[in-house]
Amino acid sequence: MQILAIVVSLAIAAVGVALFGKTIGHIVSVIKLGQPVSRTDQPGQRSVTLAKETLLHTRMLQWSHIGVLHWFVAFGFIGLFLSLVTAFGQLFDPHWVLPVIGHWFVFEWVSEFLTWTGLVSIIGLMAIRLRNLPRGSEGRYSRFFGSRAWQAYYVEYTILGVLICILLLRGLEYELGGGTKFHFPSTFFVGTGLFGGLSEHALENTVYLVAMVKILISFAWMITISLNATMGVAWHRFTAWPNIWFKRKADGGTALGALQPIMVNGAPIDFENIDELDEDAALGVGKVEDFTWKGLLDFTTCTECGRCQSQCPAWNTDKPLSPKLIMMGLREHAYAKAPYLLAADDDTRKSLPELVLAEQEKPLVGPADVAVIDEEALWACTSCGACVQQCPVDIEHVDAIMDMRRYQVLIESSFPSELNGLFKGLENKGNPWNMNPSGRMDWAKDLPFEVKQVGSDVESLDEVEYLFWVGCAGAFEDRAKKTTQAVAELLNIAGVSFAVLGDGETCTGDPARRSGNEFVFQQLAMQNAEVFKETGVRKVVSTCAHCFNTLKNEYSQLGVELDVIHHTQLLNRLVRDGKLTPVAPADSSLNGQKITYHDPCYLGRHNQVYDAPRELLDIIPGAEYAEMPRNQTKSFCCGAGGARMWMEEKLGTRINLNRTTEAVETGADKIATGCPFCRVMLSDGLTAKQADGSARESVEVQDVAQLLLASVRRSSGLGGES
Numbered sequence: 001m002q003i004l005a006i007v008v009s010l011a012i013a014a015v016g017v018a019l020f021g022k023t024i025g026h027i028v029s030v031i032k033l034g035q036p037v038s039r040t041d042q043p044g045q046r047s048v049t050l051a052k053e054t055l056l057h058t059r060m061l062q063w064s065h066i067g068v069l070h071w072f073v074a075f076g077f078i079g080l081f082l083s084l085v086t087a088f089g090q091l092f093d094p095h096w097v098l099p100v101i102g103h104w105f106v107f108e109w110v111s112e113f114l115t116w117t118g119l120v121s122i123i124g125l126m127a128i129r130l131r132n133l134p135r136g137s138e139g140r141y142s143r144f145f146g147s148r149a150w151q152a153y154y155v156e157y158t159i160l161g162v163l164i165c166i167l168l169l170r171g172l173e174y175e176l177g178g179g180t181k182f183h184f185p186s187t188f189f190v191g192t193g194l195f196g197g198l199s200e201h202a203l204e205n206t207v208y209l210v211a212m213v214k215i216l217i218s219f220a221w222m223i224t225i226s227l228n229a230t231m232g233v234a235w236h237r238f239t240a241w242p243n244i245w246f247k248r249k250a251d252g253g254t255a256l257g258a259l260q261p262i263m264v265n266g267a268p269i270d271f272e273n274i275d276e277l278d279e280d281a282a283l284g285v286g287k288v289e290d291f292t293w294k295g296l297l298d299f300t301t302c303t304e305c306g307r308c309q310s311q312c313p314a315w316n317t318d319k320p321l322s323p324k325l326i327m328m329g330l331r332e333h334a335y336a337k338a339p340y341l342l343a344a345d346d347d348t349r350k351s352l353p354e355l356v357l358a359e360q361e362k363p364l365v366g367p368a369d370v371a372v373i374d375e376e377a378l379w380a381c382t383s384c385g386a387c388v389q390q391c392p393v394d395i396e397h398v399d400a401i402m403d404m405r406r407y408q409v410l411i412e413s414s415f416p417s418e419l420n421g422l423f424k425g426l427e428n429k430g431n432p433w434n435m436n437p438s439g440r441m442d443w444a445k446d447l448p449f450e451v452k453q454v455g456s457d458v459e460s461l462d463e464v465e466y467l468f469w470v471g472c473a474g475a476f477e478d479r480a481k482k483t484t485q486a487v488a489e490l491l492n493i494a495g496v497s498f499a500v501l502g503d504g505e506t507c508t509g510d511p512a513r514r515s516g517n518e519f520v521f522q523q524l525a526m527q528n529a530e531v532f533k534e535t536g537v538r539k540v541v542s543t544c545a546h547c548f549n550t551l552k553n554e555y556s557q558l559g560v561e562l563d564v565i566h567h568t569q570l571l572n573r574l575v576r577d578g579k580l581t582p583v584a585p586a587d588s589s590l591n592g593q594k595i596t597y598h599d600p601c602y603l604g605r606h607n608q609v610y611d612a613p614r615e616l617l618d619i620i621p622g623a624e625y626a627e628m629p630r631n632q633t634k635s636f637c638c639g640a641g642g643a644r645m646w647m648e649e650k651l652g653t654r655i656n657l658n659r660t661t662e663a664v665e666t667g668a669d670k671i672a673t674g675c676p677f678c679r680v681m682l683s684d685g686l687t688a689k690q691a692d693g694s695a696r697e698s699v700e701v702q703d704v705a706q707l708l709l710a711s712v713r714r715s716s717g718l719g720g721e722s
Helices: 002-031 043-055 064-079 081-092 105-131 136-141 149-175 188-195 200-226 232-245 271-276 293-301 307-311 323-342 346-350 354-361 375-380 386-390 397-410 419-429 471-476 478-493 510-514 518-535 545-553 567-576 611-618 655-664 676-691 704-711
Strands: 466-469 539-542 563-566 593-597 623-625 670-673 700-703
Touching: 002 081, 002 200, 002 232, 002 293, 002 323, 043 232, 064 081, 064 105, 064 149, 081 149, 081 200, 105 149, 149 188, 149 200, 149 232, 200 232, 232 293, 271 518, 293 323, 293 397, 307 323, 307 386, 323 354, 323 397, 375 397, 386 397, 397 510, 397 518, 419 510, 419 518, 466 478, 471 478, 471 676, 478 567, 478 676, 478 700, 478 704, 510 518, 510 545, 539 545, 539 567, 545 563, 545 676, 563 567, 567 611, 567 704, 593 611, 611 623, 611 704, 655 670, 655 676, 670 676, 670 704, 676 700, 700 704
Parallel strands: 466 539, 539 563, 593 623, 593 670, 670 700
Antiparallel strands: none
């Protein structure tokens, strides 16, 4: 038995190690096909982030019970590696123990703890997977829909088998007299229960057998994953660490907020000298090798867990976009095309299998039946960031999607026809509604006080505290104008000095950038940047979450550093400082009413502003606050981001109706938000629900500022100057 165990174990181990090393080399060569990108800044901080995310499982614990179970499985995988070394030693001597460590009780106790907790945890994870299997017509809504089930089952049963073998070996060690009950605090029950009464010779033969089985299971797993370089459910155990270390934000933040500029050869395009750009330079991503090496590492690392899919507003409203399936499709394509890209010369390429040559010819984006990525899926993205927020291994889905959009717009001129009007309005009138810029101050005409305008009332913004960035919606969209007026009135009541740019303001460029038109974004952004420099802008308050995000996070790419605050943050500060005092007059329209709040994606997930709006709503006298089930980091999108505000929603059900239904079901009388895009989408959704009788006519959608204004005392003694 011993000879057989030694021969079989060493043979499979040799094959496993050889194949494993070869596949690692192949994975590295595929990742290196990507374009250069610098991700080595702040190495110390990156290492701290890696340690934090690994040891504390901060990303996994967003789903707490699964995160806890995964922690024990992951650290069992790492911590019990020495049990594999021990198994090899036991092939030669069933009494063999690790040098120095031996039966040190601390090592034995930790080993048993990791074994039992790992065993319970993997059974728990298996049960969760089985309970959530895609079944029948509702199968689409399982997060495992589209994941390769056999691979997940294989990995889980491998872990289960290894842990059972460890328990059996420890029981056998106890029966062979390798320690005392003190050293084996629990597995001695396994020994006495299963192996008690066996002769020493029988015990030794059983050790050989179980050690061989453990080695066979372990190296069969290694061989299997070595034959499947795209088996992310297994390979993420190795690739997750570099993927986390090389994530975009060294401090541990997610790849949200700013969208990265178009990169060529690892450097952002200089749009002021665009004529000097190589005519063959890829603007965006048109082929899989146009992605950066970090993008290819992202695809390789995808675990197919489906957390991103479960949170995606497009997928949850029956559209073809699944962030998980995008990553899986790009991964499969990259590795299938790799032999062609890695071939030394044309003769070698011509001799490649037909499947490889067919993969080389496949367009990256196009109709679902011919392309890697369905064009309908690409344009369904709202860039809400739920996928990035939820990913436990820091994959940067939004960056990949936006880069593919850029290529489609700038090189292929292939995009939804509705965007023609958006681009025309932005280029010719500086706003997506194609309105005359001379009307940018119309919102202020009926206010009972003067709104100062730079150039006519003040020469420089040094004369006031804030530039009030009105935004296109705040200037031209009727519902958003009410928010603009409310904020201006509240700032006036609080005695905060501010000025606006009026017709000197143009769109920040957010809709252009998120729809892939980087040229128009740069045109608008450079125009605004010039105005900012001329007028000395430093502090900005914005009512639009999209403007807030763009000014705060992206204008620094043009050399403009601004201190940008959202209006809910500033108003909350003014209330705390006593400059605004909410009261409850007897005739208040809010008395006894229930308010719920919708988190704008570009305020919440992209910029982590969750508390200020809620604190404002909490202090409104006479009103009751009700939270929606999906809120804060797990909030559901309104459907307007990613320039979807200007595109028809032709597939599936409407995202705004999904979210409005959730808001209405709280029983709220007021649906509050902090973004004009969200307000438009939720208002339209509410109108539809009121029309079919599923929502009360009295329900309204309002900005947080409007609700605050309704409760503020307009008294110089208690509320500031009116």
